[in-house]
Amino acid sequence: ALIQAPNDRFHAGVSVDFCPELALAKPLCQSANNLEGARVVDNKSLSLLPVTRLPTTWFVFQNRPTCDAALASQFIKSIQLARGSEVADTAGSKGWLPQVTALMQWLDPGIVRQVQPDANVVGVPLTEVPVPAGAERPQLAVMLSGDGGWALLDRAVTAELAKNGLPTIGWDSLSYFWKARQPDEVALDLERALRYYLASWKKERIVLIGYSFGADVLPAVINRLPQSLREKIELVVFLGLSTHAAFEFNLRNWISDAPAAGDQPVRPEVEKLKELKRLCIYGTEEDDALCPKLADIGVITNPMPGDHHFDEDYPGVAKRILDQLPTVKTVQAPVAAAAPTPGPVGPPPFMQPNQPTQPTQAPQPTSQPIQPAQPAQPAQPAQPTQPAQAPQPPTPR
Template structure:
């Protein structure tokens, strides 16, 4: 692990944090502590001061593991009305080393961890997590937000950031992680990202002898949406909370503030995202249902591309919407509410319905149950990467082992119930489990594209296919 030579000193310093932070927080609410076992993360440590916290923090330790120093940092964070999920980076990286993956994609692991913990705790809606990392965890936090699709994490905070990290094998590029391997070590040195929409704040001690504050400032200056908070009288151990926690608290409050969402009467209970068009000449609007990762990645990029071509988009965040169980009938009624609101509000005559992944799976059920007058207002239906069956509830079924099974609905019979609007079934040519390879009604046009379920991330090609189909109407 990197910087191990400094750990004996750092751990000793961190032990002091326990007493100091406790003294600073004796007046705060009692913090509940418990643990879960979570796949390759091993034991994760959870902290909360209220039964239903307003925020979620994924907190990654440094090379010293989950010791007393980071424990009290986590407890202090829990006092900010946050559910803190503590990850021991040493345990996690050991498990990564035993995987057979050609490249490492920890961003997906941490996204899954957030969903697993929140679902297991029974939170009534999904809360987009904020990443916080200390020391080597600070470096991993930066890598996560560079890898992850846009909007996967709400924000990221690095405490004591250096750009190098020891990993068992190369990290995947993902959404834009850039790195260089040191030939004489197992270290990977991360480079400033060209594209980083997720806010990243580095808290850097001015007297840090491990990770130089000036180097961190130079690094962040080349990263979009990045900022360094320089802390006077703070070293790598963050041993005096009074010298850094007030600044941290203010920054956290700013990053955790709720995003603006549509509040129009009649639809304010739905997790919607509005993407206005650059031009208003089209008589059509788009309603897009995201994949189960939420409004991130392909969904965001495709909506942006369509908006640039003059089509305003209303997005439904599937992760938030299907966090609680739905029915085909109830989901269709919600789609009808959206159409009845936005068609007149945006002065449009026709709607184009698009679904990706889970969104593509549920869209046929929602469309076939629309009232007749709304079915006649549909100009085009687009299914991106549909499978063969679907559930109307988000469910964790991967290596976290959250048991139970939700009701599955087969898609193929539902395709024959679609309205006669032109329909595109777009699939990745490397996908095997896709509805688009089945015998479908004549109104459905099949389009194969390069790549697998993510279409090689060629969102431009998807956009052009949709625009061509619209032009044929």
């Protein structure tokens, strides 16, 4: 993936128990950055040939590789931007997981929270997006992601909401709906999450947001919430809403927008939410958008340029949501200097480069390196009023 992708596509690559052999019956795709392989004797696999350079850094943790460990180590060391680490042979992932987590923390602190989601509501993959600084709004938002998981759009929109005083809980729909769910089951989990964070974050009002897959399932889920929670809902937001909802992830959803057998119509569930303020945002280039067909039942429809990703105008999406909330006077507190990110302040010590020089595209640590001490300046000639003190020789030991 690193070799054949565009140079600026990946921040880094991480492998565990790498072997330079692939069980492929067909040859590798040819590209500008070719990865070549030689057929082994059985003609059922490829032995990868080393490349001199990668477009970004590749971190490799070797715990229990299924191939010749010495051969794999030689392959890794032959690549300039590869960083290898031999991990103690302990039981299962306990040997390499702490080191991988430390590496993720250094590369991007947000990755760790995706690998290990907040577990305050057991069984639901949630990510907290708190307000970074300044006054908060009285509402709490929960956003159900699309079937791509807690991805760029979800992170960008919730980050904008948080910057404007609206703390948000992110719900990873890909992980949660990896197995089939029932609407009643999802409603119970959403109820647990809402009650927990309403109390924990001391909020009284709720904003519910769904994107794509998450938007499709949201109406049926809200209709199954207890009335005591529905009364607290300030706004419901649908982003890229479709005509049918599926309560289980299926790979076909990435290929086709056509509803499958068993998918549930969305409009009847939206109609049941008539007592709630509903906002439906859609891209003008979407062919199957349901939003324009909901204006007759009191839904606020708001078109945006672009397709299902709104031309990546994520601040614009957040602004349209915030515009539907009551105006509040927020006085921003002075922003303090950012605290240092917890975790390693430089590359984890177990990752040593294969080359003495640092590669140009290797991820850089967030903290500034300590500058070497500057040589002492020669003493200035003594002034008449302030004679300079002669440097004292070191005391013999």
